[in-house]
Amino acid sequence: MTPIPIVRTVAGLRAAIADWRALGLRVALVPTMGALHEGHLSLVRIGLSRADRVVASIFVNPTQFAPHEDLAAYPRDEAGDAAKLAGAGCHLLFAPAVSEIYRPGAATVVTVSGVSEPLDGEVRPGHFAGVATVVAKLLNQARPDVAVFGEKDYQQLQVIRRLAIDLDLGVEIIGAPTARADDGLALSSRNVYLSAEERGRAPQLAAALADAVGVLRAGARVETAEASARARLIAAGFGRIDYLEVRDAVDLSRLGPGPLSPERAARILAAVQLGRARLIDNMAV
Numbered sequence: 048m049t050p051i052p053i054v055r056t057v058a059g060l061r062a063a064i065a066d067w068r069a070l071g072l073r074v075a076l077v078p079t080m081g082a083l084h085e086g087h088l089s090l091v092r093i094g095l096s097r098a099d100r101v102v103a104s105i106f107v108n109p110t111q112f113a114p115h116e117d118l119a120a121y122p123r124d125e126a127g128d129a130a131k132l133a134g135a136g137c138h139l140l141f142a143p144a145v146s147e148i149y150r151p152g153a154a155t156v157v158t159v160s161g162v163s164e165p166l167d168g169e170v171r172p173g174h175f176a177g178v179a180t181v182v183a184k185l186l187n188q189a190r191p192d193v194a195v196f197g198e199k200d201y202q203q204l205q206v207i208r209r210l211a212i213d214l215d216l217g218v219e220i221i222g223a224p225t226a227r228a229d230d231g232l233a234l235s236s237r238n239v240y241l242s243a244e245e246r247g248r249a250p251q252l253a254a255a256l257a258d259a260v261g262v263l264r265a266g267a268r269v270e271t272a273e274a275s276a277r278a279r280l281i282a283a284g285f286g287r288i289d290y291l292e293v294r295d296a297v298d299l300s301r302l303g304p305g306p307l308s309p310e311r312a313a314r315i316l317a318a319v320q321l322g323r324a325r326l327i328d329n330m331a332v
């Protein structure tokens with residue numbers, strides 16, 4: 048297998064993309080923080096279906112981690128990731144150092160109000176400003192036709208959709224379905240933090256959300272469906288539940304109490320601690 052070319056500077060990235068543009072080729076960007084799994088490779092495949100060339104970026108973005116979070120421990124394996132990307136048919140890897148992305152004196156932060164504020168916006172203050180800033184920079188550096196993000200980070204996806212519209216970035220943001228293990232657990236780089244015993248229990252999160260979707264579709268009240276899903280997770284020995292809520296699928300405003308209106312697209316979203324891992328998942332209602 049031919050190794051994937053790696054560029055580490057914005058100038059190198061822009062030069063490679065300019066060569067493709069000179070040939071009239073369409074470009075897709077797949078931003079990641081590395082530790083790639085099948086979910087990331089599915090984003091690459093979607094990029095390949097929508098563009099002639101796919102660039103993946105690997106950048107563990109320090110500004111989206113709070114001081115107490117797992118920045119130092121975040122799994123890193125650039126050589127392994129590069130091999131996986133090459134195998135998936137990705138054309139270029141952009142793997143900049145922190146100093147290439149955040150230059151001395153950097154003073155601009157992108158904040159997206161509204162959709163950034165509830166859920167992870169409350170539990171992880173500053174997280175979405177870090178995400179929005181780095182994604183705005185990556186989109187501006189690569190200027191792709193399309194960029195692909197996973198629905199697993201559903202609130203992040205909605206934040207990015209909003210910023211791409213608000214900043215007139217001229218890029219189509221594509222949301223990719225969550226990749227799951229056979230037992231339903233959403234794939235995540237952070238699943239490596241689960242012990243074998245916790246890994247056995249982890250799929251109950253997806254099962255609880257799927258059951259809640261079923262009862263909501265059958266006309267259950269939002270607060271009843273949320274409460275029984277939460278109770279199931281507590282009974283299964285999960286730890287802190289940061290949130291488990293049914294929200295509007297676009298702006299993530301609160302829905303309920305009472306049954307859902309069939310006119311309004313809804314999403315159920317959850318973030319739950321299990322051992323050292325903070326699991327997030329969501330499903331369309």
Ligand code: PAF
Nearest residue numbers: 078079080108178181200
């Ligand atoms: O989802 C991720 O991996 C990151 O939040 C992203 C979008 C690459 C920004 O750092």
